Amino acid sequence: MTIRECTDADLAMLRVRAxxxxxxxxxxxxxxxxxxxxERILIDLADRGTAAEHLKFxxxxxxxxxxxxxxxxxxxxGLAGELQRRQRASERD
Numbered sequence: 001m002t003i004r005e006c007t008d009a010d011l012a013m014l015r016v017r018a019x020x021x022x023x024x025x026x027x028x029x030x031x032x033x034x035x036x037x038x039e040r041i042l043i044d045l046a047d048r049g050t051a052a053e054h055l056k057f058x059x060x061x062x063x064x065x066x067x068x069x070x071x072x073x074x075x076x077x078g079l080a081g082e083l084q085r086r087q088r089a090s091e092r093d
Contacts, residue, residue, distance in 0.1 A: 003078050003079060003082045004082060006082075008086065011079070011082060011083055011086070014079055015079060015080075015083060018075075018076060018079060022076075034065055034068060034069060037061065037065050038062065038065050038066075041058045041061050041062045041065065042062070044058045045058055045059070045062070
């Protein structure tokens, strides 16, 4: 199911849950861990003494961290966009 296929009630519930999650200690902890991982990986990539095998692994890790961040951001933007689209549609009616 896509966001556009959700009912208004489903979207409202998703929005509430997303806001609750965004304000939760779990998200703050996860975000801090993701940022710490990204910083650690960038330091490894910048270190000339890092072995080539470790650099390749670090690049993969960095790509995964970036994908995780992008997925969460896309979901939140998509949810907000669909809610705005529906709001404008209801105002036109």
